[in-house]
Amino acid sequence: MKKYMVIGALSVLAMSCNKKNETVKPVVTTDSLEKPAEPVVDTLGAKTFCYLGVTGKDSVFVSLDDNLGTLSGKMAYKNSEKDSSKGELFGFKSGDTLKLTYEFASEGTTSKRDIYFIQKGNVLTEGIGNQKDENGTMRYADEKKITYKDGQKLETADCKVVVNALK
Numbered sequence: 001m002k003k004y005m006v007i008g009a010l011s012v013l014a015m016s017c018n019k020k021n022e023t024v025k026p027v028v029t030t031d032s033l034e035k036p037a038e039p040v041v042d043t044l045g046a047k048t049f050c051y052l053g054v055t056g057k058d059s060v061f062v063s064l065d066d067n068l069g070t071l072s073g074k075m076a077y078k079n080s081e082k083d084s085s086k087g088e089l090f091g092f093k094s095g096d097t098l099k100l101t102y103e104f105a106s107e108g109t110t111s112k113r114d115i116y117f118i119q120k121g122n123v124l125t126e127g128i129g130n131q132k133d134e135n136g137t138m139r140y141a142d143e144k145k146i147t148y149k150d151g152q153k154l155e156t157a158d159c160k161v162v163v164n165a166l167k
Contacts, residue, residue, distance in 0.1 A: 048073075051124050052157035056080070061165040062089070062124070062154055069093045074166045075102055075115075083107050086166070089115075098124065101137065113138035118148045126151035 047067075053060040057080035064073035069092055076086040087104025098117040103110065114137070116127035129146035131138040140146055 048159060050157050050159040050162035051154035052162060053124075053126075053152050053154035055152060058082075059165070060152060060154060061157075061162045063159065063162050063166055064089065064098075066093065071098060071100060075104070076166050078165070093119075096120065097127075111138070112136060114140050116140070116143075116146055117151075117154070122156040124154040125149075126154070 047065070049064050049066060051060075051062040051064075059078045061076045061078070062073065063075075064071055071089065071091050071093060073089045074087070075089050076084065078084045083106050085104040085106035087102055087110075089100045089102055091098065091100035093099075096119050098119060100115050100117070101112055102115045103112045105111075113131065117124040118127065125148045127140075127146040127148050128151050129143075130141040132141045133139075
């Protein structure tokens, strides 16, 4: 019987010598509702676009906020030999056309007029057409007769420069 005990003890001793040390890996559980932190991109908020047009010594500065096609912003004409104007823009986008109303102060009076731009890439081109007075707002007499080929061209610009000019 001693023989069996000695053989059993030696067997246990031999098995324990061959045993490898295993490290216990902690089990990490994640909640299926938790997602890794991703940067949040606001796709629904207003987006600001800035434009600048220069003809000779005259400049036009535009800052527009586009909130899903509804437009608002500021515009300033800075003319070297004529009176300058500065004011607010509001309107909407219809296809590639920005249909805006410009409410501005010039020569000590406040006025309103429609101003349309066609957008091609990063360029806005001002629409030219006859206007008529409708209850104190100058509106295009016939939208179908607005031409854009000779209108002033505004190109995208650094918003810091444009906003500074609009102050």
